Amino acid sequence: GESVGLHLPTLSVQEGDNSIINCAYSNSASDYFIWYKQESGKGPQFIIDIRSNMDKRQGQRVTVLLNKTVKHLSLQIAATQPGDSAVYFCAEKTGGGNKLTFGTGTQLKVEL
Amino acid sequence: DGGITQSPKYLFRKEGQNVTLSCEQNLNHDAMYWYRQDPGQGLRLIYYSQIVNDFQKGDIAEGYSVSREKKESFPLTVTSAQKNPTAFYLCASSMVGTQYFGPGTRLTVL
Numbered sequence: 001g002e003s004v005g006l007h008l009p010t011l012s013v014q015e016g017d018n019s020i021i022n023c024a025y026s027n028s029a030s031d032y033f034i035w036y037k038q039e040s041g042k043g044p045q046f047i048i049d050i051r052s053n054m055d056k057r058q059g060q061r062v063t064v065l066l067n068k069t070v071k072h073l074s075l076q077i078a079a080t081q082p083g084d085s086a087v088y089f090c091a092e093k094t095g096g097g098n099k100l101t102f103g104t105g106t107q108l109k110v111e112l
Numbered sequence: 113d114g115g116i117t118q119s120p121k122y123l124f125r126k127e128g129q130n131v132t133l134s135c136e137q138n139l140n141h142d143a144m145y146w147y148r149q150d151p152g153q154g155l156r157l158i159y160y161s162q163i164v165n166d167f168q169k170g171d172i173a174e175g176y177s178v179s180r181e182k183k184e185s186f187p188l189t190v191t192s193a194q195k196n197p198t199a200f201y202l203c204a205s206s207m208v209g210t211q212y213f214g215p216g217t218r219l220t221v222l
């Protein structure tokens with residue numbers, strides 16, 4: 001499959017632990033942010049999103065935190081499972097159009 | 113079964129050949145996008161289309177061409193002018209904000 005994780009930062013966690021994946025975004029005018037999960041050889045899957053008027057949003061086992069002061073986004077995964085192993089990357093939207101700017105991603109490895 | 117489909121999953125091209133990658137969506141989304149993904153890099157935008165019969169160049173459009181004759185379809189042609197076409201190509205669509213991706217096509221130049 002595609003080695004999309006090649007040369008990417010790697011986070012290794014034990015099964016059952018919580019994972020925190022970080023993303024520094026570039027544009028202070030960005031108003032919408034998305035986290036995607038990409039398994040090897042597959043297309044990215046939407047996980048969770050957040051608008052700039054919020055600082056926290058929770059989904060099923062995932063939480064996104066937004067710190068606009070330092071332009072930082074994080075994804076927290078509770079009780080990490082082997083199926084969570086993948087590359088995770090953030091995306092930001094700036095302005096009124098639909099174009100997104102993507103980060104390079106973090107490889108999450110879950111150890112049994 | 114709604115979603116975005118891309119075909120073929122794997123594609124091999126000889127140098128000097130043009131190839132066309134298919135992308136179809138039945139989500140009734142107005143906007144569609146083509147990205148290229150290389151190892152260790154973020155997604156790079158090739159072309160995008162906000163509406164039928166209209167499209168714009170992205171950040172790396174050289175050597176590629178697209179058409180948007182139908183709302184559901186946004187094919188990408190990789191021409192012989194693209195000097196380094198071996199990559200994983202992803203198609204996406206959106207209504208507002210969130211983009212949803214297809215499964216991708218891996219193109220290899222022999």
